[in-house]
Amino acid sequence: MGLLACPAADQDPAPAQPTVWPTGDLIAVDVAGASHVIIVSAEGDVFVSRDAGMSWMSSRPSAEGRLHDVSMADRDVGWLVGDAGIWRTDDGGASWQPQRPIETPDRLHHTRIAAIDRDRAVAVGSGGMRAYTQDGGRSWASRQDPVFADVPRVNRSSNLGLACHPGGPGLCWSVGDGIDRSRDGGRSWSSALVIDPLQLDPVVFDSGEVDVGESDADRIAASVEAAERRGDPEWRLEPRVSQLEIERFGRRRDPDALFEVIAARIDETRGLLENAGVDLDRVFVVAAPPWDYANYLDDDPHFLDRYWQERSAARSSISIRGVVARGMTAIDLDADGLGLAVGASGALLRSRDGGDSWLPVEPPTPHDLTDVVIGTDRAVVVGAQGSLLISDARGRDWHAPGSGPAVIFFDTLRAVAFSPDWELGVIVGEKGRVLRSFDAGNVWRLLLPDAS
Numbered sequence: 001m002g003l004l005a006c007p008a009a010d011q012d013p014a015p016a017q018p019t020v021w022p023t024g025d026l027i028a029v030d031v032a033g034a035s036h037v038i039i040v041s042a043e044g045d046v047f048v049s050r051d052a053g054m055s056w057m058s059s060r061p062s063a064e065g066r067l068h069d070v071s072m073a074d075r076d077v078g079w080l081v082g083d084a085g086i087w088r089t090d091d092g093g094a095s096w097q098p099q100r101p102i103e104t105p106d107r108l109h110h111t112r113i114a115a116i117d118r119d120r121a122v123a124v125g126s127g128g129m130r131a132y133t134q135d136g137g138r139s140w141a142s143r144q145d146p147v148f149a150d151v152p153r154v155n156r157s158s159n160l161g162l163a164c165h166p167g168g169p170g171l172c173w174s175v176g177d178g179i180d181r182s183r184d185g186g187r188s189w190s191s192a193l194v195i196d197p198l199q200l201d202p203v204v205f206d207s208g209e210v211d212v213g214e215s216d217a218d219r220i221a222a223s224v225e226a227a228e229r230r231g232d233p234e235w236r237l238e239p240r241v242s243q244l245e246i247e248r249f250g251r252r253r254d255p256d257a258l259f260e261v262i263a264a265r266i267d268e269t270r271g272l273l274e275n276a277g278v279d280l281d282r283v284f285v286v287a288a289p290p291w292d293y294a295n296y297l298d299d300d301p302h303f304l305d306r307y308w309q310e311r312s313a314a315r316s317s318i319s320i321r322g323v324v325a326r327g328m329t330a331i332d333l334d335a336d337g338l339g340l341a342v343g344a345s346g347a348l349l350r351s352r353d354g355g356d357s358w359l360p361v362e363p364p365t366p367h368d369l370t371d372v373v374i375g376t377d378r379a380v381v382v383g384a385q386g387s388l389l390i391s392d393a394r395g396r397d398w399h400a401p402g403s404g405p406a407v408i409f410f411d412t413l414r415a416v417a418f419s420p421d422w423e424l425g426v427i428v429g430e431k432g433r434v435l436r437s438f439d440a441g442n443v444w445r446l447l448l449p450d451a452s
Contacts, residue, residue, distance in 0.1 A: 020047065020056050020057065020058045021047075021056055021432075021449045022039050022041070022045075022047040022056060022428070022432055022434055023041070023045075023432040024041035024042065024043045024045065024432060025041060025042040025043065025414075025430050025431075026039055026040070026041050026042075026414060026415075026428035026429060026430070026432060026433065026434065027040060027041065027042045027067070027068065027069075027414045027415060027428070028040040028067075028068065028069045028070045028414070028415050028428070029070070029415045029416070029417045029426050029427070029428045030070050030071055030072045030078065030417050031417045031418055031419040031424055031425070031426055032072040032074065032075045032078065032092065032093075032419075033074075033075045033419060033420070034052075034419055034421065034423060034424060035049075035050060035051055035052040035424065036048075036049070036050050036075055036092060036419075037049045037052065037053055037424075037426050038070055038072065038078070038092075038093045039426075039428050039434070040067050040068075040069065040070045040080065041067065042066050042067060042068075043066070043067075044060055044061070044063075044064075044065070044066065044067050044082070045058055045059075045060055045067075046058065046059045046060060046061070046067070046070070046080065046093055046096070048092065048093040048094060050092070052424055052436070052438075053426065053434065053436055053447050057094070059093060059094055059095055059096060061080065061082065061084075061087045061096045061098070062098075063082065063084035063085065063098070064083075064084060065082055065083030065084045066082055066083050067080065067081070067082035067083075068081050068082055068083075068110075068111040068112065069081050069111065069112045069113050069162075070093075070113070071113050071114045071115040071121065072092075072093075072115060073115035073116070073117050073118050073121075073166070074118065075092055076089075076090055076091060076092050077089065077090055077115070077118045077136075078092075078093065078115055079099075079113045079115055079121050079123075079137065080096055080113070081110050081111065081112065081113040081123055081125075082109075083109050085098055085099065085102070086098075086099040086102065086110065086113065086123060086131075086137065086140070087099060088136070088137045099133075099137040099138075099140060100137070100138060100139055100140060102123075102131050102140045102142060103142065108125065108126045108127040108129055109125055109126060109129075110123040110124065110125035110126075110129060110131060111124070111125040111126060111160070112124050112125065112160070112161065112162035112174075113162070114162045114163060114164035114172060115164070115166075116164045116165070116166060116167065116168075116170050116172070116185055117166065117167055118136060119133075119134060119135060119136045120132070120133065120134050120170055120185045120186075121133050121137065121164075122162065122164055122170075122172050122182070122185065122186035123140075123162075124162050124174045129142070130142065130174070130186060130189065131186070132185055132186030132187060134185060141187075141299065160175060160176045160327075160328065160329045160330070161174065161175040161176070161328060161329050161330040161331045161341065162174050162175075162331070163331050163332045163333060164185075165333070165335070169183060169184065169185070170182065170183065170184050170185025170186065171183055171333075172185065172186055173192070173331050173333060173339070173355050174189075174331070175328040175329070175330065175331040175341050175343075176328060177234065177323060177327075177328070178191060178192075178194060178236070178323060179191070179192040179194060179328070179331065179341060179349070179355070179358055180192065181355055187300065188303075188306050188310075190287065190310050191236075191238065191286045191287070192351075192355055192356060192357065192358060193356065193357040193358065194321075194323070194349065194357075194358045194360075195357055195358065195359050195360075200220060200223050200224075200319075200320040200321065200322075201219070202240070202317040202318060202319040202320065203216050203220070203265075203268075203269055203272075203317060203318045203320070204315050204316070204317045205265055205315075205316040205317060205318075206316070207242060207244055207245055207248070207316065208245070208261065209316075210261060210264040210265050210268060211268065212268045212269065212272060216272075217272055217275075220269075220272050220273075220276065220320065221272065221275065221276045224272075224273060224276040224277070224278060224322075225276055225277065227322050228276070228277060228278065232279075232282065233282070233322035233323055234282045234283075234284060234322070234323045235273055235278060235282055235283045235284070235320065235321070235322055235323070236284055236285075236286050236319075236320075236321045236322075236323055237266055237269055237270065237283065237284070237285050237286065237318055237319070237320060238285070238286040238287060238318070238319045238321070239262045239265060239266060239285075239287065239288075239289075239311060239316075239317075239318055240311055240312070240313035240315075240316060240317045240318075240319065241258065241262065241308070241311045241312060241313065241316050242312075242313065242314065242315050242316045243312055243313075243314075245258060245261070245316055246258070246308050246311075246312060249261070255293070255304060256291075258289075259289035259291060262288075262289050263288070263289055265316075265318050266285055266288065266318060268318075269318045269320065270283055273320075287307070287310065287311060290303070290304075290307060293307070327343045327344035327345075327347065328341050328342065328343035328344075328347060328349065329342060329343045329344070329368075329369065329370055329371075330342050330343075330369070330370060330371045330372050331372065332372050332373050332374045332379075333351070333354065333355050333374065334374045334375070334376070337351070337352060337353055337354040337355075338350075338351070338352060338374060338379075338394050338395065339351030339352075339354070339355045339358065339374075340372045340374060340379055340381075340395050341358065341372070342369035342370070342371070342372045342381055342383070343368070343369060344368050344369075345363065345366060345367075345368060346363030346364060346365040346366050346367060346368070346369055346383075347360070347363060347369070348360070348361050348362070348363055348364060348369070348381075348395070349361070350395050350396075361395070361396070364381065364389050364391075364398035365383065365387050365389065365398075367383050367384040367385045367387045368383050368384040368387075368412075369381050369382070369383035369384075369387065370382055370383045370384070370412065370413065370414050370415065371383075371413075371414065371415045371416050372416075373416050373417060373418060374395075375418060375422045375440065375441075376422065377392060377440070378390055378391065378392055378422075378440060378441055379391045379394070379395050380416050380418075380425070380441050381398070381416075382413035382414070382415070382416045382427055382429070383412065383413060384412045384413075385410050385412070386409045386410055386411055386412075386413060387413065388400070388401060388413060388427065388435075388444065390441055390442070401437075401441070401442060401443055401444050402442045402443040409433070411429050411430050411431050411433050412429050412430050413427050413428070413429035413433065413435070414428055414429045414430065415427070415428050415429075418440075418441070422440045422441075423438065423439075423440065424436070424437070424438060425437035425438075425440065425441045425444070427444065433446075434446070434447040434448075435447065
């Protein structure tokens, strides 16, 4: 249940009669400037206001299917994503031009998009799909989700949330069953560490070794058996390779010898899990050897160098991590290293190191959370049953918005966004629900066409 502060004093002036008003299932919003708001409906409409929501115009991409997300690089340039593809605007959302098509398998599509600047954007979606552009959308390149490299694409989990820092090198994070990050605008991705009770000590290998010792086998079997009694977690295996092995084998023109060693270690560890009673359908490999690396080298000559850099460690090992499905749906990080990810049943993960590692914290609500945004001094989350909570303690404590006469509602709130200066905030949800704040999110009020 949402409690919406609606003070009687300081009412907004009546808006001019708009030709349109946001309607339908409103699923995405971006606030591109002090008064410039863009809202997307699932049914395919885009609503644009240049006066902080007092009046609206509409635009609609010339395509069938649902829309999913919008992200603006600035007041003029941004991207829109839907079932039928990706569109770009250069006039603040008044019109949208289709981008070069991205080849996607049947039944799969991109569902989230994040602008980095006028030239760079990242899209993620169902089946572990990822894509990026570095030329303003004239061309898009696809990248496979490394977490599910050994899983048929139609069975891979979806990326449900996406966030990118504006400008800079292109820092991005996506969230679904786990959390992945990119430091190069979506060209490559690696898994962030989500710390939970099912983290096992890694299996360590000497140079060239592939067999697992008896003591490691017994230790893993006991730990896995205990974890399996508490549920059915997914198990993630992630290889690390010593610098000695990389220098000896990996930097040759043909890295297949070291790939074979890594693959043998993965198979050994996978066998330990199977012997402990784990269904192999619940075992996935993070950053498995990219046997098809040659397919990438023409467009990305440093592909292998980045793979070895990401796999490099003091000693060769296979880490084993059990992941309890949390159904994470949204993520955001600030410039000071605070990160928050939210999901089903109020799930909340928090990072204090710029997204390198994440810890589950006490859910602020039992209801599903759908979006999160972090500002300089405040974080805001929204979700089902009108859930709207703010934190002024870097995500440690949460409370309802400011006091005052309140409107009670039970609609799902889908998305929240603020202007760059955080003066104007807008929340959208089902049944055409629009909320607005002029004080950095402390007090919110319903925005209606007949407001007075």
